[in-house]
Amino acid sequence: xxxxxxxxxxxxxxxxxxxxxxxxxxxxxxxxxxxxxxxxxxxxxxxxxxxxxxxxxxxxxxxxxxxxxxxxxxxxxxxxxxxxxxxxxxxxxxxxxxxxxxxxxxxxxxxxxxxxxxxxxxxxxxxxxxxxxxxxxxxxxxxxxxxxxxxxxxxxxxxxxxxxxxxxxxxxxxxxxxxxxxxxxxxxxxxxxxxxxxxxxxxxxxxxxxxxxxxxxxxxxxxxxxxxxxxxxxxxxxxxxxxxxxxxxxxxxxxxxxxxxxxxxxxxxxxxxxxxxxxxxxxxxxxxxxxxxxxxxxxxxxxxxxxxxxxxxxxxxxxxxxxxx
Numbered sequence: 001x002x003x004x005x006x007x008x009x010x011x012x013x014x015x016x017x018x019x020x021x022x023x024x025x026x027x028x029x030x031x032x033x034x035x036x037x038x039x040x041x042x043x044x045x046x047x048x049x050x051x052x053x054x055x056x057x058x059x060x061x062x063x064x065x066x067x068x069x070x071x072x073x074x075x076x077x078x079x080x081x082x083x084x085x086x087x088x089x090x091x092x093x094x095x096x097x098x099x100x101x102x103x104x105x106x107x108x109x110x111x112x113x114x115x116x117x118x119x120x121x122x123x124x125x126x127x128x129x130x131x132x133x134x135x136x137x138x139x140x141x142x143x144x145x146x147x148x149x150x151x152x153x154x155x156x157x158x159x160x161x162x163x164x165x166x167x168x169x170x171x172x173x174x175x176x177x178x179x180x181x182x183x184x185x186x187x188x189x190x191x192x193x194x195x196x197x198x199x200x201x202x203x204x205x206x207x208x209x210x211x212x213x214x215x216x217x218x219x220x221x222x223x224x225x226x227x228x229x230x231x232x233x234x235x236x237x238x239x240x241x242x243x244x245x246x247x248x249x250x251x252x253x254x255x256x257x258x259x260x261x262x263x264x265x266x267x268x269x270x271x272x273x274x275x276x277x278x279x280x281x282x283x284x285x286x287x288x289x290x291x292x293x294x295x296x297x298x299x300x301x302x303x304x305x306x307x308x309x310x311x312x313x314x315x316x317x318x319x320x321x322x323x324x325x
Contacts, residue, residue: 032193032201040091040205043189055127057207062134064125066090067221073200073229082107082217190237202227202235218242224252240284264288264296299324
């Protein structure tokens with residue numbers, strides 16, 4: 001294969017300038033894995049939309065934690081980290097899990113200890129902006145909205161700590177405020193790349209849902225949910241309401257649909273429709289890329305969704321926006 005391909009999501013990275021960094025790796029003959037790591041790293045440093053990297057999406061304790069995944073479609077190997085604390089380079093730590101361990105997924109405080117062993121720097125992921133965001137949510141909005149249910153005190157009105165309602169009468173009143181899923185809350189950098197050797201890789205990086213319950217991990221770092229890659233077919237990546245999307249393995253499903261002969265657009269649409277048939281109000285999108293360079297995407301619950309494509313046949317990357325209705 002002489003042509004390289006790159007498809008990426010995230011509204012801030014979906015610009016000709018944003019995609020230059022990972023494309024530079026591919027255009028100079030670098031590997032798809034290197035391109036995925038470079039692209040996600042750029043988004044982590046730029047704090048894309050406040051939903052990737054440090055200083056965004058504080059949990060209900062005010063701490064930012066990170067999730068990331070990188071998958072090698074040649075070996076079908078995976079490296080992932082979840083709820084990574086006090087280390088900024090989540091995608092690079094995931095790459096070390098891929099290349100320096102026989103494991104696939106490390107989480108929480110012990111993922112941090114692994115990162116320190118690999119030479120990463122320990123530093124706070126909290127910034128003045130994320131602290132201000134958390135203080136307003138906690139002190140002015142009384143922890144509304146949040147992700148609790150069937151607990152006491154009433155999570156629709158009060159902050160925790162909470163306790164189980166099993167021994168009490170359960171109140172199933174709807175929340176006064178719902179958690180809005182949009183680019184500033186649940187967005188993820190998701191990328192699929194094919195290098196000159198035809199090797200496919202995919203990856204994600206995110207700081208997760210805003211005001212999540214500490215310890216929560218969404219779809220982004222889970223293989224087949226946040227991203228999936230297979231040299232014999234292609235790859236896919238997903239973004240959106242991770243707590244819902246992870247139940248349906250949308251990236252895996254999109255790749256399997258392409259294996260059966262579906263176009264990337266149709267494959268992504270099948271994955272999205274599977275979720276929507278159970279959760280009609282979810283918000284999310286899937287991008288897909290075949291190993292011969294055909295690409296597509298589908299979305300639900302938002303007005304439109306942009307993604308960016310680059311290959312050797314284009315002088316500049318192309319931003320494609322699809323209608324989600």
